[in-house]
Amino acid sequence: MESNMEAAIISATDQAVIEAAKQIKLLLVDVDGVLTDGRLYYGNNGEELKAFDIQDGLGIKLLQRGGVQVGIITGRVSVLLQRRADELGMEPVVQGREDKLTALNELLQNMSVELHEIAFIGDDLPDLAVINRVGLGITVANGNAAVAAKAKWQTSRSGGNGAVREAAEMILAAQGKLDDILAAYQ
Helix, strand or coil, rough: CHHHHHHHHHHCCCCHHHHHHHCEEEEEECCCCCCCCCCCEEEECCCCCCCCHHHHHHHHHHHHHCCEEECCCCCCCCCHHHHHHHHHCCCCCCCCCCHHHHHHHHHHHHHHCCCCHHEEEEHHHHHHHHHHHCCCCEECCCCCHHHHCCCCCCCCCCCCCHHHHHHHHHHHHHHEEEEEEHHHCC
């Protein structure tokens, strides 16, 4: 039986997106502009700072509870990102790969998941090739227009502001898992 939240998400989402989301076993995300708001902060001593949305973190945990693996493919390298990924149990974590499609293809050689079972959330042109190849290409509300035109689904929330959580809840609702997972918090 669907919860009110599941029913609301399913009824508000295109049926083709729901069908694709039912197949997802692995969600891969970009970082800057998806897990963060896309801004880079530097301290006076050259240190890099990043802000991660706590609701996105819980969304990742909810997906993991629902049996969906969550990982990262990003063009930049960041110790802070690895720390956050470790805290959330995210795997795989691929950093420093500007050619994200090549990185995805390399991952597929070592994982037992098919392209149609992968969702990817990106926000800008370096993400476009992956969005075009996976089963469910997603962009954030403030994603680049060319990316939004090719993505199968666009969140209503912007990157770094709950977009990953929104995508997590949509995927879990499509798979009929959201109700049971949320029940644990009541």
